[in-house]
Amino acid sequence: xxxxxxxxxxxxxxxxxxxxxxxxxxxxxxxxxxxxxxxxxxxxxxxxxxxxxxxxxxxxxxxxxxxxxxxxxxxxxxxxxxxxxxxxxxxxxxxxxxxxxxxxxxxxxxx
Amino acid sequence: xxxxxxxxxxxxxxxxxxxxxxxxxxxxxxxxxxxxxxxxxxxxxxxxxxxxxxxxxxxxxxxxxxxxxxxxxxxxxxxxxxxxxxxxxxxxxxxxxxxxxxxxxxxxxxxx
Numbered sequence: 001x002x003x004x005x006x007x008x009x010x011x012x013x014x015x016x017x018x019x020x021x022x023x024x025x026x027x028x029x030x031x032x033x034x035x036x037x038x039x040x041x042x043x044x045x046x047x048x049x050x051x052x053x054x055x056x057x058x059x060x061x062x063x064x065x066x067x068x069x070x071x072x073x074x075x076x077x078x079x080x081x082x083x084x085x086x087x088x089x090x091x092x093x094x095x096x097x098x099x100x101x102x103x104x105x106x107x108x109x110x111x
Numbered sequence: 112x113x114x115x116x117x118x119x120x121x122x123x124x125x126x127x128x129x130x131x132x133x134x135x136x137x138x139x140x141x142x143x144x145x146x147x148x149x150x151x152x153x154x155x156x157x158x159x160x161x162x163x164x165x166x167x168x169x170x171x172x173x174x175x176x177x178x179x180x181x182x183x184x185x186x187x188x189x190x191x192x193x194x195x196x197x198x199x200x201x202x203x204x205x206x207x208x209x210x211x212x213x214x215x216x217x218x219x220x221x222x223x
Contacts, residue, residue: 032210032211034211034212036214041199041217041219042216042217043117043201043214043215043216043217044155044201044203044214045214046211046212046213046214049210049211089154089155091155091212098157098170099157099212101154101155101156102154103153103154104154
């Protein structure tokens, strides 16, 4: 059974710092992995999708990596800004139709 | 461009009352559609998904049901709500299975 873990549950850093969010999964046989952000009381915004054949994806200040053999993905945020404050969720597609979410990392960027 | 709508945005219902939440997608044809629930302090749980009109797959046994009467319309229903049905309900769509999913704004349901 696929399990997805995100540690830490919460993180607070000063503005301008580079930071890394972690996501680990127990079954390396995945289709894709997707990172989302969720603002309080809102839906999910897709940030990056990494296909199983890829090792990383980049969008602006965001870079996501995938290491299937070790069951890990990281989301790197460069030059953090207060607007980056949100909960970040990773989701693993463990089959064509089943997606398992981590419980998220609540990120707070201090001005 | 594609957009996804959900309504209502918030809903407060008494225990035992019926429920109908609606999700519609614009700008695409034959999308895969999904219903998720996010309970307070817990992660997202996939409830139902649909690959076409009238085709519904349930991920977990529960007090809820889903229907897809039209290509871009997905409805979540219940005949009698339970307290445990409270939560944040999210609809999502994707072009194909295991492809990038896009989420709607959600419906916050409180059952009293």
